[in-house]
Amino acid sequence: MAKIKTTFICQNCGANSPKWIGKCPSCGEWNSYVEEIQTKVTADKYSTKGETNSKPQSLSSIQQQQEERIVTKNNEFNRVIGGGIVLGSLSLIGGDPGIGKSTLLLQIALSLNKNILYISGEESLNQIKLRAERIQQQNDKALFLSETNIERILHHVDNSETELVIIDSIQTVYTERVESSPGSVTQVRESTMMLLKYAKEHNIPMILIGHINKDGNIAGPKVLEHIVDTVLQFEGDKSYMYRILRSLKNRFGSTHELGIFEMQGSGLKEIENPSELLISQQKDSYSGTAIAATIDGTRPFMIEIQALVSTAAYGTPQRSATGYDTRRLNMLLAVLEKRIGFRLNMKDVFLNIAGGIRVEDPAIDLSIVCAILSSDQDLEIDAKTCFAGEVGLTGEIRAVNRIDQRIKEAEKLGFERIFISEYNKEDKSLHSRIKIVRVKKVTEVFRNLFA
Numbered sequence: 379m380a381k382i383k384t385t386f387i388c389q390n391c392g393a394n395s396p397k398w399i400g401k402c403p404s405c406g407e408w409n410s411y412v413e414e415i416q417t418k419v420t421a422d423k424y425s426t427k428g429e430t431n432s433k434p435q436s437l438s439s440i441q442q443q444q445e446e447r448i449v450t451k452n453n454e455f456n457r458v459i460g461g462g463i464v465l466g467s468l469s470l471i472g473g474d475p476g477i478g479k480s481t482l483l484l485q486i487a488l489s490l491n492k493n494i495l496y497i498s499g500e501e502s503l504n505q506i507k508l509r510a511e512r513i514q515q516q517n518d519k520a521l522f523l524s525e526t527n528i529e530r531i532l533h534h535v536d537n538s539e540t541e542l543v544i545i546d547s548i549q550t551v552y553t554e555r556v557e558s559s560p561g562s563v564t565q566v567r568e569s570t571m572m573l574l575k576y577a578k579e580h581n582i583p584m585i586l587i588g589h590i591n592k593d594g595n596i597a598g599p600k601v602l603e604h605i606v607d608t609v610l611q612f613e614g615d616k617s618y619m620y621r622i623l624r625s626l627k628n629r630f631g632s633t634h635e636l637g638i639f640e641m642q643g644s645g646l647k648e649i650e651n652p653s654e655l656l657i658s659q660q661k662d663s664y665s666g667t668a669i670a671a672t673i674d675g676t677r678p679f680m681i682e683i684q685a686l687v688s689t690a691a692y693g694t695p696q697r698s699a700t701g702y703d704t705r706r707l708n709m710l711l712a713v714l715e716k717r718i719g720f721r722l723n724m725k726d727v728f729l730n731i732a733g734g735i736r737v738e739d740p741a742i743d744l745s746i747v748c749a750i751l752s753s754d755q756d757l758e759i760d761a762k763t764c765f766a767g768e769v770g771l772t773g774e775i776r777a778v779n780r781i782d783q784r785i786k787e788a789e790k791l792g793f794e795r796i797f798i799s800e801y802n803k804e805d806k807s808l809h810s811r812i813k814i815v816r817v818k819k820v821t822e823v824f825r826n827l828f829a
């Protein structure tokens with residue numbers, strides 16, 4: 379009998395080694411190597427001989443076809459995935475445990491008038507039924523199966539009229555073709571490849587749920603993200619009820635879209651007007667609060683920034699930010715120190731973005747700087763004022779994209795004044811009623827606000 383060959387594979391990045399190693403030389407992760415049985419790759423895969431009926435084509439001879447999409451009833455989900463689920467596509471949705479991945483996909487499955495096959499390797503059918511009762515939806519066209527074997531799953535898909543397959547989760551399924559245990563790099567990769575092949579050949583879309591590891595990346599090999607067409611991330615601070623769906627990769631749409639949901643007792647509810655929720659309804663103004671006109675993807679919304687600056691109780695001042703990059707916060711604090719002369723180096727600075735939402739738009743810089751200054755000086759900013767500008771290292775206010783959309787949103791929500799960069803060219807034909815204050819430097823904003 380031939381000897382079984384094994385190899386050690388890093389469960390974080392997929393690198394392999396003939397011997398066990400403590401620290402992966404490729405990704406730097408400790409203790410991530412696991413012994414797996416080597417699987418043979420058939421050599422004829424790249425054979426140059428043989429017939430083929432594929433033929434290179436010029437662009438003009440390619441017949442263009444619109445991708446067919448399954449448009450769900452969930453508008454937030456549709457927008458993030460690029461307008462609907464493309465037939466034959468393979469999507470991956472990742473997120474922390476308990477964030478609501480299964481809930482979201484169950485809601486989508488039950489709201490569609492299509493033959494859906496929902497495979498759960500994580501939960502029993504009983505648990506799924508309980509969840510369905512919570513979200514109070516019923517649909518007899520959606521079928522559920524508790525199964526982890528890919529061959530058997532595909533057999534079921536083959537013998538039914540299935541139009542969409544949901545797999546919860548990719549880490550629990552396995553194929554008999556490789557001998558590693560479910561969740562290992564080889565299994566995850568091989569199973570995904572099989573599903574991809576099936577999806578493309580039969581034009582049946584599939585959505586996979588994926589776990590994420592402690593760094594927030596989707597667990598399993600990085601190659602998983604390369605294999606699938608779409609990678610969505612479901613995130614949110616668990617202590618808040620908001621959940622954000624982002625697309626990290628999309629072969630059929632833009633990756634800048636953002637879907638906002640609220641986790642309620644009866645499942646996830648779409649939030650169509652985030653601004654109304656993300657700015658507090660307080661009538662009075664408090665020091666340390668500033669409103670930013672931000673854009674994520676194509677949708678503008680207003681978001682409240684809160685800062686608290688206080689004298690450090692202990693030697694080393696603390697800097698902490700929720701929903702914002704701490705390094706960028708430190709950079710803005712350095713700008714305030716060096717360019718405006720605020721002495722913040724002995725102060726604690728806490729920053730919080732409303733709703734636990736993580737914002738990557740640089741245009742919120744200006745509102746962050748203003749919230750910090752307002753808290754430090756204990757001077758409040760008028761509640762009808764908002765900001766949209768990026769702050770550069772010299773303390774200059776830089777232009778931001780889509781300023782017209784931001785101004786319009788601010789106006790719609792009843793703001794009376796918006797601070798923007800001097801260098802931003804807004805559409806003069808807008809005739810906005812809102813007062814636009816153009817500024818070049820942080821010092822100018824400060825004088826304007828608190829003089």
Ligand code: TYD
Pocket residue numbers: 473474475476477478479480481482509512513641642643644645646
């Ligand atoms: P779940 O979809 O199981 O998360 P995931 O699949 O990402 O692990 O959601 C789990 C959490 O959501 C759980 O803590 C309970 C909560 N939840 C609600 O608050 N309301 C609901 O209607 C449902 C179904 C779940």
Ligand code: MG
Pocket residue numbers: 479480481500546
């Ligand atoms: Mg789940």
